[in-house]
Amino acid sequence: xxxxxxxxxxxxxxxxxxxxxxxxxxKNEKLIGIIxxxxxxxxFVVAAILFFQMLxxxxxxxxxxxxxxxxxxxxxxxxxxxSVSVGYQVDQLSILMTLIVTGVGxxxxxxxxxxxxxxAGFSRFFTYMNLFIFAMLNLVLADNFLLMFxxxxxxxxxxxxLIGFWFDRKFDTGGYxxxxxxxxxxxxKAFIVNRIGDxxxxxxxLLIFMHFGSLxxxxxxxxxTVLSVGDKTVVWITLLLFLGATxxxxxxxxxxxxxxxxxxxxxxxxxIHAATMVTAGVYMVARCSILYALAxxxxxxxxxxxxxxxxxxxxxxxVQNDIKKVLAYSTVSxxxxxxxxxxxxxxxxxxxxxxxxxxxKALLFxxxxxxxxxMHDEQDIQKMGGLKKYLxxxxxxxxIAAIAISGIPPFSGFFSxxxxxxxxxxxxxxxxxxxxxxVLGAGLTxxxxxxxxxxxxxxEARYGHDVHPHEAPKTMTIPxxxxxxxxxxxxxxxxxxxxxxxxxxxxxxxxxxxPANDKLSLIPQAVTAGEYLLMALSVAIAAGGIYVARMVYLxxxxxxxxxxxxxxxxxxxxxNKYYVDEAYDAVVITPTVKVSEAILWKGxxxxxxxxxxxxxxxxxxxxxxxxxxVQTGIAQQYATIFVxxxxxxxxxxxxx
Amino acid sequence: xxxxxxxxxxxxTFIIGVVGVLARRNAIIVFMSIELMLNSVNLSLVAFxxxxxxxxxxxxxxFAMTVAAAEAAVxxxxxxxxxxxxxxxxxxxxxxxxx
Amino acid sequence: xxxxxxxxxxxxxxxxxxxLMMVTRxxxxxxxxxxxxxxxxxxxxxxxxxxxxxxxxxxxxxAGAIMVLFLFVIMLLNLGDIKGLGEKISxxxxxxxxxxxxxxxxxxxxxGFARASLPPTQxxxxxxxxxxxYIGRELFTTFLFPFEVTSILLLAAIVGxxxxxxxxxx
Numbered sequence: 015x016x017x018x019x020x021x022x023x024x025x026x027x028x029x030x031x032x033x034x035x036x037x038x039x040x041k042n043e044k045l046i047g048i049i050x051x052x053x054x055x056x057x058f059v060v061a062a063i064l065f066f067q068m069l070x071x072x073x074x075x076x077x078x079x080x081x082x083x084x085x086x087x088x089x090x091x092x093x094x095x096x097s098v099s100v101g102y103q104v105d106q107l108s109i110l111m112t113l114i115v116t117g118v119g120x121x122x123x124x125x126x127x128x129x130x131x132x133x134a135g136f137s138r139f140f141t142y143m144n145l146f147i148f149a150m151l152n153l154v155l156a157d158n159f160l161l162m163f164x165x166x167x168x169x170x171x172x173x174x175x176l177i178g179f180w181f182d183r184k185f186d187t188g189g190y191x192x193x194x195x196x197x198x199x200x201x202x203k204a205f206i207v208n209r210i211g212d213x214x215x216x217x218x219x220l221l222i223f224m225h226f227g228s229l230x231x232x233x234x235x236x237x238x239t240v241l242s243v244g245d246k247t248v249v250w251i252t253l254l255l256f257l258g259a260t261x262x263x264x265x266x267x268x269x270x271x272x273x274x275x276x277x278x279x280x281x282x283x284x285x286i287h288a289a290t291m292v293t294a295g296v297y298m299v300a301r302c303s304i305l306y307a308l309a310x311x312x313x314x315x316x317x318x319x320x321x322x323x324x325x326x327x328x329x330x331x332x333v334q335n336d337i338k339k340v341l342a343y344s345t346v347s348x349x350x351x352x353x354x355x356x357x358x359x360x361x362x363x364x365x366x367x368x369x370x371x372x373x374x375k376a377l378l379f380x381x382x383x384x385x386x387x388x389m390h391d392e393q394d395i396q397k398m399g400g401l402k403k404y405l406x407x408x409x410x411x412x413x414i415a416a417i418a419i420s421g422i423p424p425f426s427g428f429f430s431x432x433x434x435x436x437x438x439x440x441x442x443x444x445x446x447x448x449x450x451x452x453v454l455g456a457g458l459t460x461x462x463x464x465x466x467x468x469x470x471x472x473x474e475a476r477y478g479h480d481v482h483p484h485e486a487p488k489t490m491t492i493p494x495x496x497x498x499x500x501x502x503x504x505x506x507x508x509x510x511x512x513x514x515x516x517x518x519x520x521x522x523x524x525x526x527x528x529p530a531n532d533k534l535s536l537i538p539q540a541v542t543a544g545e546y547l548l549m550a551l552s553v554a555i556a557a558g559g560i561y562v563a564r565m566v567y568l569x570x571x572x573x574x575x576x577x578x579x580x581x582x583x584x585x586x587x588x589x590n591k592y593y594v595d596e597a598y599d600a601v602v603i604t605p606t607v608k609v610s611e612a613i614l615w616k617g618x619x620x621x622x623x624x625x626x627x628x629x630x631x632x633x634x635x636x637x638x639x640x641x642x643x644v645q646t647g648i649a650q651q652y653a654t655i656f657v658x659x660x661x662x663x664x665x666x667x668x669x670x
Numbered sequence: 671x672x673x674x675x676x677x678x679x680x681x682x683t684f685i686i687g688v689v690g691v692l693a694r695r696n697a698i699i700v701f702m703s704i705e706l707m708l709n710s711v712n713l714s715l716v717a718f719x720x721x722x723x724x725x726x727x728x729x730x731x732x733f734a735m736t737v738a739a740a741e742a743a744v745x746x747x748x749x750x751x752x753x754x755x756x757x758x759x760x761x762x763x764x765x766x767x768x769x
Numbered sequence: 770x771x772x773x774x775x776x777x778x779x780x781x782x783x784x785x786x787x788x789l790m791m792v793t794r795x796x797x798x799x800x801x802x803x804x805x806x807x808x809x810x811x812x813x814x815x816x817x818x819x820x821x822x823x824x825x826x827x828x829x830x831x832a833g834a835i836m837v838l839f840l841f842v843i844m845l846l847n848l849g850d851i852k853g854l855g856e857k858i859s860x861x862x863x864x865x866x867x868x869x870x871x872x873x874x875x876x877x878x879x880x881g882f883a884r885a886s887l888p889p890t891q892x893x894x895x896x897x898x899x900x901x902x903y904i905g906r907e908l909f910t911t912f913l914f915p916f917e918v919t920s921i922l923l924l925a926a927i928v929g930x931x932x933x934x935x936x937x938x939x
Contacts, residue, residue: 647765650700654692654861657868664875671862673890674880676814679781681876683788683807685869690792698797698843702804706913709811712827720818723894728823728904729912732881735830736919740926742835747843747933753846754936 016069019104022064022112025040029053029144037137047127052142054123054147058116065109073525077105079099079157079232086160098229103157107526110365111154111297114372115232119147121493126281128489129387139179143285146172146345150290154297159229162298166215166237168261169207169291176286177278185277191229197277204271211261211268218254221247231301238304239529240558245308252305252312259295264346265323265353272346276338277287279381283338288345288375293368294354303361303530310534313443317357318478321438321451323462325348326592330460332465334586336393337382340466342420345375347455351434354452358444359534360437361527362520364449366508367430369519373504374415375495381412384490385470388483395466400475404483407491409471411498416467420460420556426505428553435552436545443534454551460559467568500635510625512545676717682688683710697749699761708738776817784810792937801836808832820899 019121029049068076071359081101089095094117104112123143130139149168156162178201185197225247226234241248259265264272275287286292296523299306299316306313324347348371350468363454386393388405402409419426435456485491509515566573578585683706690703712731719727753759770878784807808831815824897903910918 089906490684552897642769645767647769648685648762649764650692650761650865651861654868657692657865657872661868661871661875664872668875668879672898675777675781677819678877679784679814679881681873681880682785683875686788686792688869689866690870692869693862694792696797696809698839698848698849699794699800700837701790702797703802704791705831706804706807708792709831712812712823713814715777716815716818716820716823718893720820720899721890721892723791724900725898725903725907728820728899729907731820731823732826732904732908733915733919735826738924739830739835741837742921743926743930744933746788746838747930750842750846757847759848766787 015063015522016058016104017080018601019064019080019102020082020153021076022035022060022116023102023148023155025053025056025060026144026148026151030148032234033141033144037141040137043127043131043136046140047123050144051120051123051127053144054116054120057147057151058113058120059111060078061109061116061273065113066159068104068106070108075506076525077103078105080184081157093227096223096229098158098160100161103155103231104154104155105367105526106522108154108417110369111293112151112371114293115147115150115154115290118372118376118497119143119150119285121496122281122285122289122376122380122617124492124511125284125383125490126279128487129281129383130279131487135179138494139176141150141541142172142179143281146286146291150294150346157231159222159231159234162301163212163215163219166258166294166298167212169294169662170205170212170262170288173208173286173291174201174205175578176282177204177275179282183277185274185313186394200271200274200277204275207271208261209336211258214254214257214261217256218251220257223253225251225515226315234300235304235529235623238308239533241308243308243310243533248305249309249311252302252309252441254313255298255305255313256295256316259298259353260319261295261352262298263292263295263349265295265319265349266326269323269327270345270598273339273342273591276336276342280338280379280386283342284379284383288379289372292345292349292631293352293372294574296349296364296368298354299353299356300365301524304533305355305525306356307359307530307533310443313357313359315357316353317438317444317448319525320353320355320357321455322348322350322463323347324354325451325457325458328462328523329588330591331462332458334583335396337385337395337398337466338379338393340395340462341382344459344463346379347459348375348419351431351452351456354438354448355434358438358441358448359530360434360441361530362523363430363508364432365523366519368499369507370418370426370430370504374501375496377411377494377501378419380490380494380497381408381415384408384494387486387490389477389481392477392481395469397477398470398475399473399477400471401483405471405485407485407494411494412471414466414498415501416463417454419463420560421552422560423553423554424502424505426501426503429505429508429510432549432552433508436510436548440544444595445447449548453555457555457559460556463561463562464563468564473568510545514548554558579598615650673717675723677714680710680714680717683707683713695760695762697752697761697764700761701745701749704745705738705742730753773817776813780810780813780817783807784814797848798840801839804839805832805836809837818899819895821905822899847912868884 029052033046033050036483037049040046079101080103081099084097084099086096086098088097090097126139126143130136131140146169149165149172149219151163151165153169154163156165178196178198179199181196181201183197185195185200222234223229226237228234228485230236238248241291257268261268272287272292276283306316327343327346327350331340331347334343348367351366352364352371355361355367383399384405385401385408388401388408389398392398414425418425421428421431435449435452438444438452439446506515508517508519522631590596687703687707687710690706690720691700694700694703715727715731715734719725719731744767749759755762775868787803787807789809791800791807794800794803808827811830812824815821825875
């Protein structure tokens with residue numbers, strides 16, 4: 015059965031090819047939608063079958079590697095040989111990621127049939143989405159670094175294509191090209207910032223090849239287990255790979271593309287920037303857990319960056335007025351939590367949070383899409399309000415997701431976030447400071463999420479009389495309901511021991527992280543009272559955040575205005591995202607552009623390269639101009655030269 | 671007479687013909703010089719044929735003469751056509767294939 | 770000095786002399802006449818080589834037909850004595866003459882002094898092979914195919930000459 019695992023990757027590829035080559039000719043939206051969603055659905059079915067089979071097996075037997083063909087094979091037989099194959103590794107971690115990608119992806123595809131209805135680029139949308147799923151599946155199912163990198167780059171490309179989907183629509187990017195910026199500028203920003211991270215990933219891959227002699231996961235991780243902790247090369251490898259992860263998963267310093275990526279259609283934001291692509295960095299760290307276990311320094315860096323990003327993004331999200339921007343900063347913040355988990359060696363907890371986050375963040379984005387759809391493309395929450403009357407299903411599901419993300423039990427977000435916070439506090443690799451930052455972030459999360467809910471759905475309507483909101487069609491609401499259900503029950507796979515659960519997800523993933531845990535010599539801890547105390551504390555802070563938000567924004571709206579007036583400078587800094595974009599622009603972008611223009615373009619390209627090419631052509635032209643005067647048209651001159659030639663030949667023959 | 675004499679005579683008339691082709695401007699004279707060259711070669715062929723007792727030399731001369739006759743006819747027709755076009759037989763003026 | 774030697778030198782001098790005169794005359798009619806004289810000398814030389822058939826053909830075809838054709842064309846185009854066509858000394862002429870002289874020296878060297886190995890002379894046979902009878906027999910047996918092809922060649926030449934020289938009918 016496992017030999018069918020390449021089918022998981024194949025179906026979206028076929029969908030992409032079919033829709034790309036033939037789909038644009040079909041005028042039937044329903045057919046295109048069915049094909050586009052159907053391929054992802056089929057992949058999910060195959061993955062689910064494999065998952066259930068794996069459940070019935072012993073833990074040691076659950077890993078299967080299916081090699082398809084050899085991709086690169088050079089210098090075989092020498093020490094510097096490189097052999098990379100295209101193969102798919104189905105084990106506990108990758109099947110979990112596959113289920114998330116295909117499952118949530120399928121729901122979002124179905125949602126898109128309704129959301130993108132009537133759009134001129136309907137088939138182009140599904141083509142790109144299928145290509146994205148294909149690349150993402152390559153990323154999570156790859157059995158070697160190079161194939162994973164192929165998927166890594168592929169999702170970056172699809173991110174560009176889909177963010178800039180409405181490529182000539184104007185988009186407000188803040189400071190860059192004010193007034194004339196379009197969504198393709200946002201897409202370019204995403205792609206370029208991602209590329210900076212990919213540079214780190216590539217360097218890390220090269221170091222891996224140099225140090226371990228192979229790019230295959232099995233080989234590299236096998237050889238890594240005999241290394242000692244603190245190996246210098248491994249520290250560099252992990253730092254460079256993490257740089258790639260900060261680009262793809264939007265952490266400091268490369269998170270700046272994600273808020274601007276909201277220029278794309280909402281299903282794109284849901285799929286790519288909430289549920290799947292941004293979790294690629296987390297997956298990569300989890301997959302290379304043994305390498306990170308060998309480099310505690312890097313783990314510290316990862317944890318600190320994760321925690322700081324979590325808090326910083328939450329503070330920015332407090333004051334944003336675009337519904338999607340709030341959710342974007344929320345995503346950056348939640349990703350910070352996942353990296354915090356990775357940094358304190360709570361690998362399973364981080365993956366658990368990936369799972370739950372996929373559910374409720376996708377739900378939040380899709381819900382916001384329904385709101386935007388209802389308000390006829392209005393995204394400013396200051397112009398909304400009281401929508402729960404008109405969009406009941408959307409309101410209910412959105413509320414469930416907001417409760418989940420705030421970490422209120424028994425919804426899924428509580429279990430995963432709490433696990434992370436507990437590990438941040440108690441693990442030998444965590445610290446109280448990290449825990450404190452995490453709790454602060456949790457409080458802020460609860461606050462801004464309920465600010466969003468209150469301003470959008472509750473209270474008085476603040477929009478004009480010409481807007482008539484209506485509930486979204488069934489293709490859009492059914493995925494919302496399914497995701498809401500998952501947000502409620504999704505946490506039950508990870509009930510910790512302290513609450514009398516078996517923490518199935520941690521057990522399921524245990525064989526994956528076993529080598530790393532051994533290296534880190536983590537002692538499994540018993541349940542202590544401190545854990546309950548911290549649990550209660552985090553729930554209290556979250557509840558407090560919710561209460562304050564509801565009080566301010568529902569009953570005493572003037573409080574918000576007073577705070578804004580009292581701290582104008584702080585408000586400005588938060589609203590303008592700490593001026594990070596402007597700083598990057600001044601320090602990095604503008605000098606690079608200027609140097610490129612002056613030196614590389616005018617100097618090298620025009621003068622040297624064009625000069626060489628045009629110059630050689632001109633040279634030939636000049637020579638030809640000179641030589642053509644030989645043809646005078648007078649036959650006797652030609653005959654004279656004839657005779658001269660005969661003379662020479664005769665002399666040569668005589669002398670021979 | 672030994673054969674060298676005939677060959678030397680043939681060479682001389684041939685070269686005189688070459689000089690005529692290269693140095694004269696009148697197309698008719700050039701053409702006649704070409705005929706001179708052909709004839710000198712004919713002489714050389716017949717000389718070899720006689721001295722080696724092989725009739726093939728004379729057969730070749732026979733056919734060469736035929737071809738020369740045909741070529742003379744066509745060549746003169748060309749000169750007539752050229753003269754009609756350009757009203758001159760001065761070869762220096764006929765340089766249409768110039769650069 | 771035998772008769773043969775005398776005849777050879779006499780005819781040779783006439784041949785070379787008439788050739789020289791031909792290439793230097795300004796008047797094409799005079800040049801044509803000198804060429805005819807050259808052809809007669811050549812015919813005589815053929816006779817000294819016992820090539821009777823070729824000698825007569827030379828007179829008939831070359832001197833009798835081709836040169837007459839030349840003269841017809843000269844008369845037709847009224848090229849009698851064009852004053853303006855006098856030859857000027859030009860760069861090309863000198864180079865041409867020089868190269869030709871060099872070529873002549875080479876040929877003299879090859880024919881006169883190189884002593885390339887030839888098969889032994891069989892001059893006696895030339896008496897038999899030059900006769901009309903012998904050549905006629907060879908022509909219609911061994912060389913039949915070239916003979917027939919030549920007729921097509923002549924046809925092509927006739928058609929070509931007619932078309933090229935025709936006046937365009939408006």
